Amino acid sequence: MSDSIKTIGVLTSGGDSPGMNAVVRAVVRRGLSKGLNVKGIRRGYLGLIGEEIVDMEARSVSNVMQHGGTILETERCPEFELSEIQDKAIEICKKNGIDALVIAGGDGSFKGAQKLAHKGMNVIGIPCTIDGDISCSDYTIGFDTAVNTAMRAIDNIRDTASSHEKCSMIEVMGRNAGYIALWCGIANGAESVVIPETYDYNEVKIMKTIAKHRENGKKNNIIINAEGVGDTSKMAKRIQAISGIHVRATILSYIQRGGTPTCRDRVYASVMGAKAVDLLCEGKSNRIVAYKNGNFVDYDVDEALSMKGGMTEGLKYMYEILEDLSV
Numbered sequence: 001m002s003d004s005i006k007t008i009g010v011l012t013s014g015g016d017s018p019g020m021n022a023v024v025r026a027v028v029r030r031g032l033s034k035g036l037n038v039k040g041i042r043r044g045y046l047g048l049i050g051e052e053i054v055d056m057e058a059r060s061v062s063n064v065m066q067h068g069g070t071i072l073e074t075e076r077c078p079e080f081e082l083s084e085i086q087d088k089a090i091e092i093c094k095k096n097g098i099d100a101l102v103i104a105g106g107d108g109s110f111k112g113a114q115k116l117a118h119k120g121m122n123v124i125g126i127p128c129t130i131d132g133d134i135s136c137s138d139y140t141i142g143f144d145t146a147v148n149t150a151m152r153a154i155d156n157i158r159d160t161a162s163s164h165e166k167c168s169m170i171e172v173m174g175r176n177a178g179y180i181a182l183w184c185g186i187a188n189g190a191e192s193v194v195i196p197e198t199y200d201y202n203e204v205k206i207m208k209t210i211a212k213h214r215e216n217g218k219k220n221n222i223i224i225n226a227e228g229v230g231d232t233s234k235m236a237k238r239i240q241a242i243s244g245i246h247v248r249a250t251i252l253s254y255i256q257r258g259g260t261p262t263c264r265d266r267v268y269a270s271v272m273g274a275k276a277v278d279l280l281c282e283g284k285s286n287r288i289v290a291y292k293n294g295n296f297v298d299y300d301v302d303e304a305l306s307m308k309g310g311m312t313e314g315l316k317y318m319y320e321i322l323e324d325l326s327v
């Protein structure tokens, strides 16, 4: 057990993701069980520099795991990119006796963590984002809930699209990544999935796909757009104008980011939260907790952030089979 860490701070940063509450709960309770003090920092890095810090007890995290969002709240904090603001954050940690920070967030939050680490702060990152786009980890907390919520919403849209023989173009989240779109594409039997990793901005191709499916006897079509490819409403209007087929756009937006976390998200969040504390107790810091090849592992923050994401062989294969399966 490391002697240098007596008090840890936990914060949630960037876009909220279902499962963040289970992370906070695990950090608090594992920390307390190891004899540490745990402080909760409200509203991410913004709350840290505003010194919004509260003591956490075992009861502070009762009945939170089943809720989406984050009890600590989260914020974007663009000024955290400034060196002097990072210095201020470290000063505030010192003033409050915080020896290490556990940061639950996405790749942006990890860049902030990396800056703090380079300035001597002890940090551990936990991958929490619905986007699924943390390269060092095969899993990000929130993804499972988000894809299941989006899948159910798209099922509902399919019901009405098939009753009216319509084409539906549905936009899912994911920032610059197409993982949510790809997974829903397969789970919902979409005729087409448009993702930033592969899209060539050829709308004629999309129209040809719709036409091919109509020729094959399909009376409705589901096209799933990842938000990173552009404005779905405008795209739907253009395709409708040229093809003459009624194309209705639906933007799922925050519907897929909120909601009750799935079992998988709660379990991974609990394990990763506890592991963050364990790493600190072993004297390790500046690590990103990850799930890789069936194991819970950790990487140095610089190594983790230098890993490349994008289309793996597995994703390429998923993309390749998608259209065949929906014929």
Ligand code: ADP
Binding pocket: 013, 014, 015, 045, 075, 076, 077, 078, 079, 080, 081, 082, 105, 106, 107, 108, 109, 110, 111, 112, 113, 115, 129
């Ligand atoms: P996510 O963590 O979900 O990817 P963001 O990209 O919005 O979300 O990042 C969350 C926060 O992390 C930002 O609002 C900012 O405070 C911090 N952050 C992002 N990029 C950097 C950076 N390059 N340097 C320092 N802090 C950063």
Ligand code: F6P
Binding pocket: 014, 015, 076, 106, 129, 130, 131, 173, 174, 175, 176, 227, 257
């Ligand atoms: O990173 C999570 C996410 O929901 C992305 O999918 C999306 O691009 C972004 O956050 C939206 O952020 P905001 O709620 O700040 O518009």
